[in-house]
Amino acid sequence: NSSICKRAPLQPWRRRKLSSRNSFESLESLSLHSAEARVLVINTGGTIGMTIHDNVLAPKANAFVQSLRKLPILHDETYAQQSCLYDYYGSENTLVLPVSKDRKRIVYTILEYNPLLDSSNMTTDDWGRIGKDIEKNYENYDGFVILHGTDTMAYTASALSFMCEHLGKPVILTGAQVPIYEMRNDGRGNLLGALMIAGQYVIPEVCLYFYNKLYRGNRVTKVDAGSFNAFSSPNLAPLATAEVDIAINWDTVWRANTTAKFQVSTELNRNVGLLRLFPGITAATVRAFLQPPMEGVVLESYGSGNAPDNRPDLLEELRKATDSGVIIINCTQCLRGTVSTSYATGKVLMDAGLITGGDMTPEAALSKLSYVLAKKDLDLEVKKKMMSQNLRGEMSADLAGAKLCLSDSRFIQVIAKTLSISCKEELEAIRDALSPPLACAAAKIGDIEALEALKEMGTNLCLGDYDGRTPLHIAACEGHLKLVQYLLSHGATVHAKDRYGDTPLSNAVSFRHKDVVKLLRKTGAHFSREELEEAGTELCSLAASGDLEGLEIWTLAGANLNAPGYDGQTAIQVVRSEHSNEFPWALRHPVQSNAFKLFLS
Numbered sequence: 159n160s161s162i163c164k165r166a167p168l169q170p171w172r173r174r175k176l177s178s179r180n181s182f183e184s185l186e187s188l189s190l191h192s193a194e195a196r197v198l199v200i201n202t203g204g205t206i207g208m209t210i211h212d213n214v215l216a217p218k219a220n221a222f223v224q225s226l227r228k229l230p231i232l233h234d235e236t237y238a239q240q241s242c243l244y245d246y247y248g249s250e251n252t253l254v255l256p257v258s259k260d261r262k263r264i265v266y267t268i269l270e271y272n273p274l275l276d277s278s279n280m281t282t283d284d285w286g287r288i289g290k291d292i293e294k295n296y297e298n299y300d301g302f303v304i305l306h307g308t309d310t311m312a313y314t315a316s317a318l319s320f321m322c323e324h325l326g327k328p329v330i331l332t333g334a335q336v337p338i339y340e341m342r343n344d345g346r347g348n349l350l351g352a353l354m355i356a357g358q359y360v361i362p363e364v365c366l367y368f369y370n371k372l373y374r375g376n377r378v379t380k381v382d383a384g385s386f387n388a389f390s391s392p393n394l395a396p397l398a399t400a401e402v403d404i405a406i407n408w409d410t411v412w413r414a415n416t417t418a419k420f421q422v423s424t425e426l427n428r429n430v431g432l433l434r435l436f437p438g439i440t441a442a443t444v445r446a447f448l449q450p451p452m453e454g455v456v457l458e459s460y461g462s463g464n465a466p467d468n469r470p471d472l473l474e475e476l477r478k479a480t481d482s483g484v485i486i487i488n489c490t491q492c493l494r495g496t497v498s499t500s501y502a503t504g505k506v507l508m509d510a511g512l513i514t515g516g517d518m519t520p521e522a523a524l525s526k527l528s529y530v531l532a533k534k535d536l537d538l539e540v541k542k543k544m545m546s547q548n549l550r551g552e553m554s555a556d557l558a559g560a561k562l563c564l565s566d567s568r569f570i571q572v573i574a575k576t577l578s579i580s581c582k583e584e585l586e587a588i589r590d591a592l593s594p595p596l597a598c599a600a601a602k603i604g605d606i607e608a609l610e611a612l613k614e615m616g617t618n619l620c621l622g623d624y625d626g627r628t629p630l631h632i633a634a635c636e637g638h639l640k641l642v643q644y645l646l647s648h649g650a651t652v653h654a655k656d657r658y659g660d661t662p663l664s665n666a667v668s669f670r671h672k673d674v675v676k677l678l679r680k681t682g683a684h685f686s687r688e689e690l691e692e693a694g695t696e697l698c699s700l701a702a703s704g705d706l707e708g709l710e711i712w713t714l715a716g717a718n719l720n721a722p723g724y725d726g727q728t729a730i731q732v733v734r735s736e737h738s739n740e741f742p743w744a745l746r747h748p749v750q751s752n753a754f755k756l757f758l759s
């Protein structure tokens with residue numbers, strides 16, 4: 159109604175908006191500058207919008223928006239009229255929240271699916287539909303709220319987290335245990351919280367909001383059918399809590415560190431399944447379950463990933479399946495904790511070719527399988543590797559790496575803020591104290607991306623930590639060849655010595671990383687005179703124990719087999735007196751081959 163619009167007290171930006179009302183494009187661009195955020199609510203169904211018919215709850219179509227319109231906490235009709243909301247957005251399904259504490263308006267449009275589903279009826283096709291709708295509307299909204307039944311919400315949240323590649327905006331699933339139409343219900347609070355977070359914070363994740371908490375979507379599981387507090391995220395703290403204030407736990411929020419464009423991969427493989435172990439399960443059951451066309455299975459094992467190791471029949475069935483290309487992920491039946499190989503009963507599953515699921519929920523593992531197996535252009539080995547990698551924060555395996563992937567200097571800023579530091583010099587001192595151990599931690603896990611990020615924030619990758627150990631020392635210890643290469647091409651020095659006088663070369667020798675030794679040598683690394691002198695004794699002891707691999711590594715690093723040990727004997731003499739076998743490996747090394755030829759002759 160344009161007459162009301164003209165009389166309304168409008169902010170300048172809104173007046174501009176109205177004056178260009180006929181041009182859709184200019185309206186869209188102006189809204190970006192406004193204090194309004196836009197959220198798309200995709201209503202797929204669930205208890206939140208159900209009513210009772212014939213004594214049972216079922217979704218009610220075309221009732222949700224009308225009902226919200228009458229709820230002042232979820233819609234401000236006065237503002238909608240004054241600001242010509244319906245004209246402007248051209249949709250009767252667009253509503254607006256009352257103004258927030260920081261004067262922000264969240265305008266939300268509801269896209270209702272037909273039919274609305276009890277989430278027990280959901281299939282992978284429905285996940286695909288949600289994904290496509292997010293993709294289609296991605297640029298027009300600041301965030302997305304998916305209304306969904308609670309029964310399979312954890313599956314959908316997990317699946318969407320994988321399907322949404324390079325996500326940069328919040329996608330928040332929510333729902334209710336009691337319909338929004340009832341006097342006492344949790345639906346209003348859940349919807350309101352989800353809308354407020356989706357509209358105000360750039361959390362680039364698929365999340366689940368329930369009972370005042372925002373969780374990472376692929377970390378949750380439904381744990382209570384009769385409580386408002388229906389979900390748990392057993393292995394990851396909430397991303398946010400909505401108490402008196404909304405507090406975002408930014409350190410936990412996943413950062414994709416990507417410059418690639420958002421896209422949704424709607425291809426999903428349905429030949430996947432969950433198999434829960436129980437005492438006395440027969441091999442025939444397992445065999446039947448693993449039959450083609452099965453391609454991926456989540457085995458829910460006991461405790462920390464255990465299965466009977468006195469059941470060769472059962473293990474044989476698992477082995478046969480993995481040999482024939484079925485990917486089997488080992489997840490625990492426990493609510494909390496991770497799969498490990500601390501027991502013999504856990505190791506047998508590794509030996510049978512299973513991939514550890516770490517602390518993934520079965521829901522996350524299953525939907526990850528479905529997503530990964532659908533990637534037609536990848537071969538089996540790459541798919542297996544993806545399954546053991548942390549793709550969207552669904553597992554803690556390389557959480558250290560995730561935390562280190564600081565694409566900006568926020569970490570340092572947070573510390574500076576905590577310590578009330580404001581001047582540049584102090585800030586730099588903090589950075590210099592913190593960044594070397596961070597770089598070393600990144601080197602330990604082979605995380606080149608984290609090192610890149612640290613470099614971007616001004617870290618000198620040559621610097622050592624409190625013990626003078628540099629990232630190159632650590633990478634050499636761990637045998638991360640690529641990382642050693644990276645460090646060397648980014649200013650790291652092979653001559654760095656830690657407080658114990660060790661160089662990256664001596665570290666690589668100690669931990670026997672042949673390729674790293676070769677690369678360091680090629681770059682000019684060498685033993686010090688003292689090291690060369692001490693090498694004689696070391697070589698003799700290696701020779702005495704017939705440790706050819708050790709002798710080879712030391713030789714590659716530049717040690718001389720003719721150098722005398724503490725008692726004047728050389729390694730060659732020790733070999734001659736204690737081992738008369740042949741040493742063909744030595745002939746491959748020109749420097750020593752003459753000595754060995756002499757020795758052998």
Ligand SMILES: NC(=O)C[C@H](N)C(=O)O
Pocket residue numbers: 203204205206275276277278306307308309310333334335336
């Ligand atoms: N609370 C709920 O939403 C349960 C319902 N059966 C559903 O999953 O759709």
